[in-house]
Each structure stands twice: as structure tokens, then as C-alpha cells.
Amino acid sequence: MxxxxxxxxxxxxxxxxxxxxxxxxxxxxxxxxxxxxxxxxxxxxxxRLPSNNEIDENILDVYRKQIPQRQQYLLQVPESNDYSVLYNTLVPEVFCRNLVRIGFIGDGGKWICNPLNVQSSHECVVYSLGIRDDPSFEEEFQRFTGNKCLLRSFDKDAQNSSTIQRISAANGKFMKALIAGKTNELMNHFTFKDIMNRFGDKRVDILKIDIEGAEFDIQDELISVPICQILIEIHGKTSKEALQLLQKFSTSGFYLFSYEINGFNHECAEYGFIHQDCFKNYDIKTIYGKYLS
Incomplete structure (x- = not known):
């Protein structure tokens, strides 16, 4: 039918x-x-999607509404070795799309934002403060980026010959030096500006710092020269002093993009900062919100 x-x-x-x-x-x-x-x-x-299609606007609204709360919590950070308030309050201030950890899997690796972008830059300079006969971060970074950057490595102590050779093979130079507030060549003490003038560098693209607590002594030097990214391990002292160092970076135009608590010693943590003048260089398009300053 x-x-x-x-x-x-x-x-x-x-x-x-x-x-x-x-x-x-x-x-x-x-x-x-x-x-x-x-x-x-x-x-x-x-x-609701932002023009760069990275983060939904509703998510950004949550981050931005939390800024006053985070700032209030940071007022409670104590002058002691209790880091719980500080660590529980921290979040990135900007979104880095290609965030990667370079170097040793355990202690010593550093989180870095869009490292491949240095390949398209006209010139790239990496400064590394604190080697301790372990240039694994420097080697892997240079391998990853095709030895694009000029590498400057510094330590207050002399390094063994194999370390010097490894740094040299990574397109780098080593100098026994201690970054200080005043230059004294007889003691191998140099200001950051004098070090850069010595190498003829105008700015630092990546600054890696692991100097076992001496970062507090040279904090003014660290913000005295043009730097794009600061990858720093902050050691010990009180959580209040650690916060004050983070805030000093913040008031100098740096935004936090990463932090990682040291699994061996919770009074130490790795922080990654990027300067606002370098956002375009490393494809930073989304700002969650600045709360450290």
C-alpha cells in the first residue's frame, strides 16, 4: 500500500x-x-569569549572579582616561616599559553613563558645567576631554542672545568662574580649594570636566579635594568619578606605567571614574572588581574 x-x-x-x-x-x-x-x-x-579566544569572559570576571579578597588576605601574611596564607592566596596574574618547565625534572627546573618566541627575536640574551656546577637548565633551554640566545652565567664560586665546557658548548660564557650594590673588582663584586656593560648588553630577555637567599640582598639591582622574564627561587626568610620581594617586582611592572612550591623545603618556591613591556614579545594577551601591587 x-x-x-x-x-x-x-x-x-x-x-x-x-x-x-x-x-x-x-x-x-x-x-x-x-x-x-x-x-x-x-x-x-x-x-562572552574575549577577542583573543583564550579565556572565557566569565572566568576572567571571577579572577577580577577576587582581586580585593586576595589583597586583603595578603595583609595577613605573617612575619614568620608560616607560608600557608601566602601560598594559598597566590594565582597567576597573566595567562601564558605555552608555559613549560625547562631543566631538571626535580629541584632546579624553571617554568618559562613561551620560550620558543626567542627564535624570532633579533637578539636574545639569557643571564643565569647561580650555577653550583649544574648548568642543566641553561643547556636544556639552549637546546630547546636552538642555541638562539647569548648565555651569560655567573656564580660567586669558581666552577669545575667540565661545567665551564658545558656552558661554552651552550653558546655561553661563565664569569666568577657576585652581584652587589657596589662594584669592587678585587672582590669580584659587580652591580648588574656594570655586568651588562661589560658584555655590551642592553637588556636581558631571561633572567634565571638561584642564589640561595642572596636574592634579598640584590633586589634593587634586579629591577635596575631592563628584563623581560625573571625566573627566581626565593629561599627561606619569613613569608612577609618573600611577599615584599614579590611586591617589589610587581610595582616595577612585572606580572606573576607561575609559581611552584619546593617539595623538599616549603619555605622555598619558584616564581615566574614577565614585564608588561614584553607582553607582545611572548604573546601575553590575557591579564587575569594584578593583585600583588
């Missing part, structure tokens, strides 16, 4: 289909007009 559609019946069938299509289009139009507050509205959902 089958239904035969004559010319008259087929015309009615087409008319019905057309009517249903028109009704469907009207319904969709009404939904899009009134969907501003609808959870599953397609057009509204697309409109």
Missing part, C-alpha cells in the same frame, strides 16, 4: 513544509533576541 500524491496534494505538502520552515526561523530569531541571560544560548556564549 502506498500514498499517491497528485498535483493538488503535492502543492499542499510543499505549502506545509514552507510554513514550518518559516515558523522555525521565527523561533530561532526570537531565541537569539532574548537569549542574553540564557545558559545555552549560542550567540550569547560566543559573545
Amino acid at each position: 502506498y500514498i499517491r500524491l497528485g498535483c493538488y496534494n503535492w502543492s499542499k505538502y510543499r505549502l506545509m513544509i514552507g510554513f514550518l520552515v518559516v515558523i522555525g526561523l521565527i523561533v530561532l530569531l526570537l531565541l537569539n533576541i532574548n537569549c542574553a541571560n540564557e545558559k545555552y544560548c549560542i550567540s550569547s556564549k560566543l559573545n
Whole structure:
């Protein structure tokens, strides 16, 4: 058995289909007009995305609304070795899309933002303060980026010959030096500016610091020269002093993009900062919100 559609019946069938299509289009139009507050509205959902398509605007709103709370919590950071308030409050201030940990898997590796971007830069300079006969970070960074950067390595102590050879093979130079507030060549003490002048460098793209607590003594030197990224391990002292160092970086134009608590000693942590003048160089497009200053 089958239904035969004559010319008259087929015309009615087409008319019905057309009517249903028109009704469907009207319904969709009404939904899009009134969907501003609808959870599953397609057009509204697309409109909430930022122009760079990295982070949903609703997520950014959460981060930004939390800024006053974080700042209030940081006021409670004690002058003791209790780091719980500080660590529980910290979050990145900017989003780095290609964040990677370079170097040894355990203690000594550093989180870095978009390291491959140095390959397209006209010139790249990496400064490394604190070697302790372990240039594994420097070697892996140079391998990863194709030896693009000029590497300057420093330590207050002399390094063994194999370490010097490894640094040299990574397109680097080693200098026995202690960064200080005043230059005294007889004691191998140098200001950061004098060190850079010695090598003829105008700025530092990546500054890696692991100098066992001496970072507190040279904090003014660290912000006295143009630097794009600071990868620093902060050691010991009180949580209040650690916070004050983070805030000093912040007031100097740096934004936190990463932090990692040391699993061996919770009074130590790795921090990654990027300067606002270098956002374009490393594809920083999304700012969660600045709360450290």
C-alpha cells in the first residue's frame, strides 16, 4: 500500500513544509533576541569569549572579582616561616599559553613563558645567576631554542672545568662574580649594570636566579635594568619578606605567571614574572588581574 500524491496534494505538502520552515526561523530569531541571560544560548556564549579566544569572559570576571579578597588576605601574611596564607592566596596574574618547565625534572627546573618566541627575536640574551656546577637548565633551554640566545652565567664560586665546557658548548660564557650594590673588582663584586656593560648588553630577555637567599640582598639591582622574564627561587626568610620581594617586582611592572612550591623545603618556591613591556614579545594577551601591587 502506498500514498499517491497528485498535483493538488503535492502543492499542499510543499505549502506545509514552507510554513514550518518559516515558523522555525521565527523561533530561532526570537531565541537569539532574548537569549542574553540564557545558559545555552549560542550567540550569547560566543559573545562572552574575549577577542583573543583564550579565556572565557566569565572566568576572567571571577579572577577580577577576587582581586580585593586576595589583597586583603595578603595583609595577613605573617612575619614568620608560616607560608600557608601566602601560598594559598597566590594565582597567576597573566595567562601564558605555552608555559613549560625547562631543566631538571626535580629541584632546579624553571617554568618559562613561551620560550620558543626567542627564535624570532633579533637578539636574545639569557643571564643565569647561580650555577653550583649544574648548568642543566641553561643547556636544556639552549637546546630547546636552538642555541638562539647569548648565555651569560655567573656564580660567586669558581666552577669545575667540565661545567665551564658545558656552558661554552651552550653558546655561553661563565664569569666568577657576585652581584652587589657596589662594584669592587678585587672582590669580584659587580652591580648588574656594570655586568651588562661589560658584555655590551642592553637588556636581558631571561633572567634565571638561584642564589640561595642572596636574592634579598640584590633586589634593587634586579629591577635596575631592563628584563623581560625573571625566573627566581626565593629561599627561606619569613613569608612577609618573600611577599615584599614579590611586591617589589610587581610595582616595577612585572606580572606573576607561575609559581611552584619546593617539595623538599616549603619555605622555598619558584616564581615566574614577565614585564608588561614584553607582553607582545611572548604573546601575553590575557591579564587575569594584578593583585600583588
